Amino acid sequence: MSEPLRIGIAGLGTVGGSTARLLVTRENELSTKCDRPVRLVAACDLDRASDRGVDLSAYWVDDVMELAASDRIDVFVETIGGEGGIAYETVKAALGAGKHVVTANKAMLAKHGRELARLAEASGATLNFEAAVAGGIPVVKALREGLVGNTIRRVYGILNGTCNYILTRMEAEHLTFEECLAEAQRLGYAEADPTFDVEGFDTAHKTVLLTSLAFGTETAGDDIYVEGITRITLEDIEAAAELGYRIKLLGVAMRTDTGIEQRVHPTMVPQSSAIARIDGVLNAVAIDGDFVDEIVLVGPGAGGDATASAVVADIVDIARNTALPMFGRPAGELTPYKRAAMRAHEGGYYIHCLAYDRPGAFAAIAGRMADHGISLESIVQRHRAPSADGADREAARNAQPVTMITYDTTEAEVRTALEQIERDGHVAEPPRMIRIERL
Amino acid sequence: MSEPLRIGIAGLGTVGGSTARLLVTRENELSTKCDRPVRLVAACDLDRASDRGVDLSAYWVDDVMELAASDRIDVFVETIGGEGGIAYETVKAALGAGKHVVTANKAMLAKHGRELARLAEASGATLNFEAAVAGGIPVVKALREGLVGNTIRRVYGILNGTCNYILTRMEAEHLTFEECLAEAQRLGYAEADPTFDVEGFDTAHKTVLLTSLAFGTETAGDDIYVEGITRITLEDIEAAAELGYRIKLLGVAMRTDTGIEQRVHPTMVPQSSAIARIDGVLNAVAIDGDFVDEIVLVGPGAGGDATASAVVADIVDIARNTALPMFGRPAGELTPYKRAAMRAHEGGYYIHCLAYDRPGAFAAIAGRMADHGISLESIVQRHRAPSADGADREAARNAQPVTMITYDTTEAEVRTALEQIERDGHVAEPPRMIRIERL
Known part of the structure; x- marks a missing residue:
């Protein structure tokens, strides 16, 4: 067997606590699967008293910044959370010291992913984040x-x-x-x-x-x-x-x-x-x-144990020496992100108008849709029973709901049409729309 | 970049053909993702004429046994199929020659998995089989x-x-x-x-x-x-x-x-x-x-392109040097398979009897269930409308269907009860049962 893989966990909340328990109670099985000892050696949190279902006193460390770069660990598990602050500082320190990092922190990675991927690559370390997306789902x-x-x-x-x-x-x-x-x-x-x-x-x-x-x-x-x-x-x-x-x-x-x-x-x-x-x-x-x-x-997608399952899978990838670059290719091969304008989005739309109950209101609404080349797949306009949700409010305003489903069009056309419908004054409240995804 | 990974495919049916097309048309992207050239170098099939959507003449090889152990390849992709025969022989030859093997052949692996896992381990080769279970699903x-x-x-x-x-x-x-x-x-x-x-x-x-x-x-x-x-x-x-x-x-x-x-x-x-x-x-x-x-x-779970997706994932694992032992642990760590007796299976059962329409028939059936300690969650006994499926047959025999759902019991009790019910002579055909899975 090879050298042990030594793990330190920072942040012993729901996810960190479950991860610690999994590592401690299952050290033997994990070591067999990795053909190498996989061992928790340090755990750190501001709250020492809480029960995590396993005795962590033998692993306890007080200074999280010191833990991040400590010679005693090979992997720094960050389950503190938060976009910046101590999570971000300790992850940078760990990567800078050549430690592998496993994190469940989606906010931090969405913001700093590019920088951290480069930092990991520069120091030859792995930055794994299975737990950051959809919890236990691999x-x-x-x-x-x-x-x-x-x-x-x-x-x-x-x-x-x-x-x-x-x-x-x-x-x-x-x-x-x-x-x-x-x-x-x-x-x-x-x-x-x-x-x-x-x-x-x-x-x-x-x-x-x-x-x-x-x-x-x-x-x-x-x-x-x-x-x-x-x-x-x-x-x-x-x-x-x-x-x-x-x-x-x-x-x-x-x-x-x-x-x-x-x-x-x-x-x-x-x-x-x-x-x-x-x-x-x-x-x-x-x-x-x-x-x-x-x-x-x-x-x-959440829960301590399910998310710990993902954290441990990331640790095992490191122990087995099978971990990959953060996004599956070298950081230098990532292409710049070019955002497509939301107004160019194409798809169907559900549109809800609360139209005044008077001649010409519906014709005006339909006319605005036509002006923008929006074809309608279905239209429902009908008087609601008084018991229906919102019916009292509608009756009070002498207005009735009109719902429409459009064929594929663009976000820009829909938004402009709805703005005009609102300005035309035939609706008792701003029209609402919900995008339809073709599946 | 490292040395190229050279691939030979044996068997160019639906899966092998799609795999060849994927490798040839996507060589650049795969090489980027692997940080190493990933290259089809040989393809082999009894049928040379069929259209596989890509020109394979430059890769063509006639002798599959020679291909399996050839110095020209690093990975032998077996998409021939069949539990034994040429698939099994070529895979053994490839592993024996230290080639990595990727296969979609579930029949061969179910039968020879233990032997092939040991053979791969002995020669330091990888035997990958993502495509053998549930096609494109990883x-x-x-x-x-x-x-x-x-x-x-x-x-x-x-x-x-x-x-x-x-x-x-x-x-x-x-x-x-x-x-x-x-x-x-x-x-x-x-x-x-x-x-x-x-x-x-x-x-x-x-x-x-x-x-x-x-x-x-x-x-x-x-x-x-x-x-x-x-x-x-x-x-x-x-x-x-x-x-x-x-x-x-x-x-x-x-x-x-x-x-x-x-x-x-x-x-x-x-x-x-x-x-x-x-x-x-x-x-x-x-x-x-x-x-x-x-x-x-x-x-x-099937189809050429979807299954090729799995075959190529296996190849990429080899190219990235991240492949694992066949069942995720060294072959020597696999424990012997000990089969649980099916008669010991515990669960609920759906039971269908075609009972003669006469006094005491149903009581006898229910009695047999009780004899074996089988509790019933629901019982449906009713005359079927003549138009219902099977009703003519039942009417001709003067019999009516009785369906029962049991609470959890054992397979042994159910089987014995059903044998006795059949022997008692109150049913017009052998009772049927379908197991219920608690989910």
Whole structure:
């Protein structure tokens, strides 16, 4: 057997704690699989008292900066979190000292991925991040290795369990966004401040990493279109269901003629698609490659144990000496990221107008769509029963909902048409739209 | 850049032809990803005339045995097929000569996996087989690497697209097995002699490989329980639907107290489960690990291009020098396979009896179940409308179907109870049973 691989963990929260427990309780099996001892030697956190299901006192270290560059470790596991601050400082210090790094920190990598990939390469170290995208689902490995022969056409996924839980509950129980968010908070699926999840930023960070893996481009940071789920109404969800769709918060990355389209937004997906059937806190990633066609990976996107499974897989790759450059090719081979304009996005749209109940209103709306060359696949205009969601508000305004599904058009045409419809004064509130993904 | 990796392909059918085309048309991209030239240098088949979408004349070789051990290649890709014969002989010759081997040949590996793993190890060569299980789905990599930190509790999957197509069509179109098989043959989804697929042998070979990957045991060959789909009736499928289940041909591998349970059989799975929703020719594999919980991988299980995607991933692992021992650990660390007796299998059962329409028949059947300590979760006994499938046959015999769902019991108790029910003479045909998988 070769020399032991010595591991230090910084940050013993949910993920770090589970990782420590996995490494300690399973040292023998992992060492057999790696043909080499794989050993936790140091663990570090501000909170020493919490129970992590395993006694870590023998591994305890107080100074995290000292740990990062310590001669006692070969691998620095960063499970502290946060885009910058101590996570970023310690990872840089570890890479600078030639340590391998394993991290679950999507925010840090989305922002600093390009710099850190170069830093790792310069010092001959590995920077692994399976746990940063879709938790326990081995999607980084699938893109970097399993589907390496393919030219990737599109990657998309449900990457945030909190949002998917809320949308699933809204549809199943006919509850509002606010009611489901409160429930998710009660169950521990959502933070007290849920902004990061429900506004789509967490999904955006993961999408940025998927993009670089899929297309070999430098990480985009926050140069990506992001729209969360806070404005999705029960009315939208029920209208989608009637039309054969479900609404999911997707992160989508695809190559277009004008650059890489990266977008996070509530999306109508056909009920018959695999992605439509992912319920609750589960995550799913679909990878569309030219040779393999479509592969869908489903599993837990969060949780300490599931994420620890990914962290340990990254450690094992290092122990086996099979780790790869961060995005599957040398850092110098990554191409600059060129963002495709969101206004150039092509696709179908669901449009919801609350039109005043008077002659000419609907004709004016339809006319604006026609002005912009937007063809309509379906139109539903009907009086709602008083018991329906929102009906009281609508009746009070003497207005009725009109929902339309467009054939493929561009984002620019839709936005301009909706602005004009609003200015025309036939609608009681700004029109809403939800993009449809052809699957 | 390092030395080129030189590849020879033996067998240019659907998979071999697509692999050759992928390697030739994408040499530059693959070389970038591997930081090393990856180059097809030889191709070989009995049929030289067929169009493979790429001109292979510059690579042509006539003698496959000579190719296997040739100094001109580093990797021997075996896409000939067949459990023994020329595939087996050339793979042995290639490994003996220290060549790496990539193969899609599940039949050969299920039978000779143990021997070939040792042979590869002895000569320091890699034997990769991602394409042998579930075609384009990177499940070998997921088990060997992505989920390496987990103790696997169970692996199961839909591993044969032909069977899944037939079962899907039977349910959707209310057709018989024979009708759907004929349709599958017309569409090229089933062979002229479909035995290998519909009797479950192909699924069994793949299950054997999943078992060794999941549990680190030596390959089981044909020492596995196999039952195909030829006796599944439309009646069974419709009864399953009424009870909230769908019928799928699953390959299942799990560890029990008495050994490894490996079984292939038609299985009732809850309609709400991920595996129940896999339609048509798609494959899916679910991996249940103690840390990650359940990961499901879905994608094309066959087809030239999708399978070539897996073959090329294996080649890239070799080019990157990241390939692993065949089952993720040294051949000497594989533990002997100990088969759990099928009679010891525990689970729920669907049971169908065609009971004579006379006093005491049903009581006798229920009594036999009680004798064996089998509790019933549901019982459906009712007169069928004359138009229902099989009703004429039943009416002619003055018999009516009785379907039962049992709570968990053992295979031994069920089999004995059903034998006694048949001997008691209250049924017009031998009772049938379908196992239920708790998911």
